[in-house]
Every structure is written in structure tokens, then in C-alpha cells.
Amino acid sequence: MARIVIAGGSLGGLMTANLMARAGHDVVVLERVDGPMQGRGAGIVTHAVLVDGLRRCGMPADFALGVPVPGRITFDVDGNLLGEMALPQVLTSWSLLYSLLLDLARQTSAIRYLQGEAVQSVSQDAGGVLVTGTGGVFEADLLVAADGIRSAVRQQLWPQVQPEYVGYVAWRGLCDESALSARTHEAIFEKFSFCLPPGEQLVGYPVAGPGDSTMPGRRAWNFVWYRPADATHRLVELLTDDDGVHHAQGIPPAKVSRREVARMREDARRVLAAPFVEIIGKCGQPFLQPIFDVWSDSLVQGRIALLGDAAFVARPHVGMGVAKAMQDAMALVEAVERHGATPEALRAYERDRLPAGQAALQRARRLGTYMRACGQGVSVLPKDARYVMAETAIDLEHPPPEAIID
Numbered sequence: 001m002a003r004i005v006i007a008g009g010s011l012g013g014l015m016t017a018n019l020m021a022r023a024g025h026d027v028v029v030l031e032r033v034d035g036p037m038q039g040r041g042a043g044i045v046t047h048a049v050l051v052d053g054l055r056r057c058g059m060p061a062d063f064a065l066g067v068p069v070p071g072r073i074t075f076d077v078d079g080n081l082l083g084e085m086a087l088p089q090v091l092t093s094w095s096l097l098y099s100l101l102l103d104l105a106r107q108t109s110a111i112r113y114l115q116g117e118a119v120q121s122v123s124q125d126a127g128g129v130l131v132t133g134t135g136g137v138f139e140a141d142l143l144v145a146a147d148g149i150r151s152a153v154r155q156q157l158w159p160q161v162q163p164e165y166v167g168y169v170a171w172r173g174l175c176d177e178s179a180l181s182a183r184t185h186e187a188i189f190e191k192f193s194f195c196l197p198p199g200e201q202l203v204g205y206p207v208a209g210p211g212d213s214t215m216p217g218r219r220a221w222n223f224v225w226y227r228p229a230d231a232t233h234r235l236v237e238l239l240t241d242d243d244g245v246h247h248a249q250g251i252p253p254a255k256v257s258r259r260e261v262a263r264m265r266e267d268a269r270r271v272l273a274a275p276f277v278e279i280i281g282k283c284g285q286p287f288l289q290p291i292f293d294v295w296s297d298s299l300v301q302g303r304i305a306l307l308g309d310a311a312f313v314a315r316p317h318v319g320m321g322v323a324k325a326m327q328d329a330m331a332l333v334e335a336v337e338r339h340g341a342t343p344e345a346l347r348a349y350e351r352d353r354l355p356a357g358q359a360a361l362q363r364a365r366r367l368g369t370y371m372r373a374c375g376q377g378v379s380v381l382p383k384d385a386r387y388v389m390a391e392t393a394i395d396l397e398h399p400p401p402e403a404i405i406d
């Protein structure tokens with residue numbers, strides 16, 4: 001039985017914790033946030049590998065993971081149909097996955113989930129790792145850094161790896177199903193939907209609603225609207241709150257300025273089809289995230305491994321962040337099963353997951369470039385709709401027949 005410390009208690013950290021505990025190890029999870037985390041994030045597209053991993057974490061076979069949709073639909077700015085595609089998928093939400101994984105972790109005494117514990121520094125020798133957090137020092141055979149895009153562990157050990165802003169932001173939000181007009185509900189609610197204004201993209205789909213309910217009438221509709229914002233001027237405006245404070249590392253949802261929300265809603269009326277305008281108008285708290293790439297050339301130093309967004313961040317067009325974190329976690333646990341809690345196990349993990357992360361990031365870059373090129377100077381074409389529907393957030397191991405895999 002090995003001692004595993006995990007920095008970061010979000011989805012990647014909890015997946016690793018559950019799998020490690022089920023493999024017989026003692027796990028301590030150190031999560032910086034003190035207090036409930038369920039309100040974070042929004043929609044997540046599920047893939048077969050994620051479902052497989054969740055079952056290995058202990059998810060019951062009859063668990064209602066999300067909302068099924070039969071396929072995809074794309075509109076242009078005027079609300080004209082640009083294309084449709086059959087593609088059954090199940091859409092879930094960050095908070096539903098987090099609650100599920102935390103409940104599973106709480107069912108075993110092998111996992112200690114400590115909140116309000118920020119990892120500050122790490123050191124290691126041939127025998128183990130010392131992890132210094134706000135509340136003390138933790139000894140481990142292995143440290144897994146699942147502490148996200150601005151990972152403190154990565155900053156210390158791989159300071160050359162930095163998030164790279166890609167030139168656009170995502171406005172995100174949820175609208176309760178019960179708030180929608182019958183017309184909008186009928187047009188898009190049950191579908192994975194796209195709207196393609198030139199050089200921009202809105203993606204949306206139904207997810208679990210308040211209380212993680214997947215019951216019809218109590219669900220929510222999740223949207224992600226990608227919009228260009230130059231780094232020197234527009235991004236600074238977007239990340240500045242009503243008190244004039246600039247949140248360079250990302251603006252908390254509650255701090256997004258009323259001015260920018262009003263401007264975004266105004267723009268929606270100009271560039272989005274009517275159903276999306278209604279949804280954005282009725283969304284209680286739209287929030288925004290600048291989109292970054294994080295590229296890594298190595299994932300492991302000695303007894304310390306990067307996992308999930310700490311290792312790679314691919315733009316969300318591939319819809320693979322959570323599934324990739326699960327694949328990382330499964331590969332890591334398997335390597336530890338084979339080689340013990342040793343540097344050799346981590347090297348095996350890296351051989352497996354480094355090429356996979358690099359490939360996901362390159363694919364996400366291509367999709368991002370295509371999105372920004374769509375309709376520049378001319379109207380968006382049905383072939384663009386077809387490409388976007390066939391490539392966005394698909395399961396690469398079970399792609400739809402139309403998918404153009406490059």
C-alpha cells in the first residue's frame with residue numbers, strides 16, 4: 001500500500017483519488033478551496049472512456065449521468081438552418097460529476113479530502129516526496145499534481161510552461177429549462193446546438209438543472225460562446241470588475257462586470273439567432289473564461305506527476321478535458337499497479353499520456369483556427385456547419401461517420 005498525495009480536489013484529483021483508493025492505496029487530497037465547490041463550471045460532454053472510468057471509480061450502473069440528446073443542429077445568425085447531424089450523446093455537468101466523485105470518495109476511509117489546503121512547495125529525494133501545504137507537511141511515495149491550469153507544482157518544477165492566451169474568450173452560462181419559451185424549447189432544447197456568427201461560435205446543450213436534476217422540466221441549457229478579444233485591450237476590459245479591479249488570472253463569475261454582461265447581451269441580439277438571444281437574456285449569471293493552451297514536453301520528475309489540466313490544456317472545442325483527466329488517472333493507477341509507487345511507474349505513465357496530451361492539443365488548435373476562419377468576410381457556409389458539427393466534442397474512439405479525422 002503506497003501513500004499518494006494529490007494536489008487539487010476537482011475532477012482530475014477526485015478521479016485519481018477514487019481509482020488509487022480502489023487499488024489499495026492511502027490517499028490524501030489537498031484542495032485549496034475551503035467550502036462548497038458544486039456551483040462551479042457548467043456543461044461537460046461525456047465520452048465512453050469517461051463512463052468507463054466513472055464505473056471503475058464506483059459509479060452505480062443505474063446512475064443518471066446526464067441528459068441524452070439525439071443529435072446536432074446548426075443555425076446561422078438569422079436563424080436559418082445550416083445543417084443537422086444525428087449523433088446520440090449524453091451531456092452532463094461539472095457539478096454533477098463533482099458531487100458523484102466526492103460522494104464516492106467519502107465512502108472510503110482510504111481517502112482524506114482536505115479543503116482549505118493550498119500546496120505551496122514540494123521537495124523530493126530517492127525515497128519520497130514532502131509536500132508543504134498551508135496546514136502542514138505531508139509525506140508521500142508519489143505526488144500527483146491535479147491542481148489545474150495554474151498548477152503551483154508545475155510553476156515550481158516546470159516554470160517554463162505557461163498558459164498561452166489564444167485570442168478569444170468563452171462566455172458561459174446556464175438557463176433553467178422552466179424559464180424558456182415553448183418556441184425556443186422546441187427549436188433547440190433537446191439538441192446539441194451551434195450558432196455560427198462569422199469568426200465566432202456558440203455551442204450549447206441541455207444538462208442537469210438545479211440539484212443535479214435530469215428530470216424533464218427541471219434541466220438547464222448550457223451555452224459556451226467563443227468571442228475574439230485582443231490581449232492588450234479588450235481582454236483587460238472583460239477581466240475588470242465593477243470596482244475597477246483587473247483579474248488578470250481569470251475573473252470569478254460573481255465579479256464579471258454588469259457593463260460587460262449588458263454589452264454581451266446587446267451583441268447577442270446583433271449576432272446570434274433568436275433562441276440563443278433568449279437563453280442568454282434569461283441566464284442568471286453569465287461568466288467568462290479566457291481560453292488558453294498549455295503545452296508540456298514532460299509530465300514527470302522523479303516521484304511527481306502532472307495530471308489533467310495541470311499537464312495539458314486543450315481548447316474546449318475538443319470537449320475532452322474531463323475525459324482526458326480520467327484517461328490520465330487510469331493510466332497512472334495502472335502504471336503504479338505494474339511498477340509499484342516508483343519513479344519507473346511515473347515514467348511509464350508519461351510514455352503513455354504525453355503523446356496523447358500533445359495530440360489533443362494540436363487537434364484543439366486546428367479546430368480553434370477553423371472556427372476563427374469561418375465566415376471571415378463572407379457568410380458562414382453549410383460545409384462549415386458540417387465540419388464544426390462533425391468535429392466538436394466527439395468521441396475520437398467512436399467518431400460519427402461524418403467526422404473528418406485529421
Ligand SMILES: Cc1cc2nc3c(=O)[nH]c(=O)nc-3n(C[C@H](O)[C@H](O)[C@H](O)COP(=O)(O)OP(=O)(O)OC[C@H]3O[C@@H](n4cnc5c(N)ncnc54)[C@H](O)[C@@H]3O)c2cc1C
Nearest residue numbers: 008010011012032045118119147148308309316320321322
Ligand atoms: C469554456 C470551457 C468549456 C469546457 N468544456 C468542456 C467539455 O465540454 N468537456 C470536457 O471534458 N471538458 C471541458 N472543459 C475542460 C474541463 O473543464 C477541464 O479539462 C477539467 O475540469 C480539468 O480538471 P482538473 O481537475 O484537471 O483541473 P481543475 O478543474 O482546474 O481543478 C484544479 C483544482 O486544483 C485546485 N488548486 C489549484 N491550486 C492549488 C494548490 N496550490 N493547492 C491545492 N489545490 C489547488 C483548484 O482549486 C481546483 O479545484 C472546458 C473548459 C472550458 C474553459
